[in-house]
Amino acid sequence: MVTIEIEYQGDLHCSATHGPSHTVLATDAPTDNQGRGESFSPTDLVATALATCILTTMAIAARKHGHELAGCTATVTKEMVAAPERRIGRLATTIRMTEHLDEGMRTRLERAAHTCPVHRSHTRRSTHPSTSTGQPRTSTTSS
DSSP states (O other): OOEEEEEEEEETEEEEEEEEOEEEEEEOOGGGGGGGGBBBOHHHHHHHHHHHHHHHHHHHHHHHOOOOOTTTTEEEEEEOSSSSSSSSEEEEEEEESSOOOOOHHHHHHHHHHHHHHHHHHHHHHHOOOOOOOSOOOOOOOOO
């Protein structure tokens, strides 16, 4: 289990601290939703999470077969929709491989890409966040 602490800093900016590493990242609302677009938006982070998860999952699978995927890249294009509610409509993802791989390995890696936890979470289940005011408390989410 990983804990991430988030602080709302005002003016549609948040600061998130990764518990284990203490790495901090900032978010801002996008320009098309009242923000200044000075950093990743929360939905940008969803897109980023998908692409980095796919590459990491593929790299784990490649490593098991003696391949290194360093230098492989991904591009993810996030498309928002406004109706019936504002949400991510599509995450178009392209993976580019640097190492020459045979067709069998490419097929294994493509299959692995579809097993990344972010992809599975995004396509199989939606979560409903719980909210509270006051003191922190343990909560669960259900769908």
